[in-house]
Amino acid sequence: MSTTEAVMSSGAAVVRRPRRVRMAWFLVCLGILALLVVASIAIGTRTVPVSSILSALGGSDETLDEAVIQVRIPRTVLAIIAGAALAVSGAVFQGVTRNPLADPGILGINMGASLAVVIGLAYFGMSNPNSQIWVAISGAALSAIFVYAVGSLGRGGPTPLKLALAGAATSAALISFVTAVILPRGDIAENVQSWQIGGVGGATFERIWQMLPFIGVGLAICFLSAKSLNSLALGDDVAAGLGEKVAVARGMASLGAVMLAGAATAICGPIGFVGLVVPHLCRLLVGPDHRWLLPFTALTGASLLLAADVVGRIIARPAEIEVGIVTAFIGAPFFIYIVRRQKVRAL
Template sequence: MPARVTLQRHRVAGLLVLAVLLLVVTAAGIAVGARSLPLDAVYHALTCPDGWPLTCPASTPADQIVRELRLPRTGLALLTGLALGIAGALIQGYTRNPLADAGLLGLNAGAAFLAALSIHLFALTRPDQYIWFAFAGALVAGLVVFGVSAVGGGAASPLSLVLAGAAVTALLQALTNAVVLLDPAALDTYRFWVVGTVAGHDIDVLRQVLPFLLVGTVLALVAAPGLNALGLGEDVARGLGVNVGRNRALGLAAVVLLTGAATAAVGPISFLGLVVPHLARMVTGPDHRWLLPYSGLMGALLLLSADIVGRVVARPGELQTGIVLAAVGAPCFIWFVRRRKAVGL
């Protein structure tokens, strides 16, 4: 059997394994929490004959917990993990930087600044109120970074993107610190969001970010073949018929949509976008047509798993998802680097 066919089958098998694991973890995300629910109670809540899931009247407390709390939380964790995993792979591909993540392009800093500013100016307290400001902040920061990086040269190069992102991030972080230090009330709300968590979000937050996540995912998959060619160099990519400027704009638009929507919803969980592409690349190699789906599924799996762990280890309270990911992921990433297991771009 040709090696190429064998590799394709292994990749497909890997996707199926990830999908099965994701189903198992999704079931655990609905059943496990400060109050664990038996599977028959979860099944009853999901299969209520009068409608699914939120329109069905809650006949038991378990039904209400599943429909109003666990389902929106699990869905948000899956979608934001998917988005951050794909965005991380795209950012590392376009910047050709294996240490790149959403924070590198100023997207997290932009979302944080406008979120803090809106909380300060308008006394917003709920995620569904300031989510649009956070998304707008990520969008504006991304546009500024891309614009600054293209000044003088006519096109944004990987190095200019990194430098512009570092400068914009430093400025926005300073402005954010000034806002939250001047307003203790804003600090109380902001610090819950900035640590990164999927707790405390209802179905409205999921509905608000879903269109942006879907469009961003489609754009990312469309940009994947061209990104493979760009990895060989811009001259080679042009020789293969790739419109370099259009492909880069398409991919970076996907990054802004995915990262902006995910960060606005759950806060800046940048570490996920750094680690997940390295894990996926160990299986798929540098081919972004496979790397992006693997990164998305792994991102969803890791984010939801971290959320479940955070619920269990601190009962009856919980640890925020961003804290769990940083505490577990940082040592693992250091181990990968020291053993030189991370596959190069």
């Protein structure tokens, strides 16, 4: 029996989906993403006629309407990239820890990246986005290691609820540290507080190009780890029996997930619950095989964050609600539902 077949036959797995069903869902998800791209460009606090949208897409920015569209385009691209990165990061963390509650926000990883960036801004004057991304990834990695170590203490090892509690406690502590850092610094407090909410407003192609190498490497590591994640789903002993180097596989997959969460947080701020909700939805659509799950998760995560951004522009006109607030309204009830499930110990 192959590793993938073994994953499909395990008691914790979802029923395997035929290839044609997966391809059908892929086309559906792709169509939804395309519609959301159109909505993101066309919808905002200002109503823009179709003629201005088409001319702006052609590169013109002579009128105010065309200039508005030129601002929305990088915002749309950033939402797609950040949503995909956060969703894949969550799926990988869930696979590595076999924890249905795993999410970069819930595990304190986003706040670790956030604190590192704030310290860099406040004490080192770090204004270069490239440097901020490196610092954010380092902070995310340290936070992930700390939460996993604390959640592994005691009997039973790193159970889902212990990791969630350790992550929640760590996030609360890190939020307090962030507040302590920015309170004396009135020169950066306003910008940092806005960034801390999590959003994609103010996106520029310059910043997107700076984050793309990190996102690309992180996605590549995660996708290459798909087979190993299938093995880890069977348990460490079985994975080792299948020839998998468990510690190396877990470390490499976690590295990719940390890079994705850290880079997205550095540019967008800490956006929560995308990595929690999306992987669970995608497992229902395409099953637990990570070779299919991760690409679908990236596509669906991009759609979710893009939809959250569009909704935030509509419901608060003429103002906007940042995507971090919208995703919290979506994800918090889902988190409570997962916690209350009887089979919360493993995927």
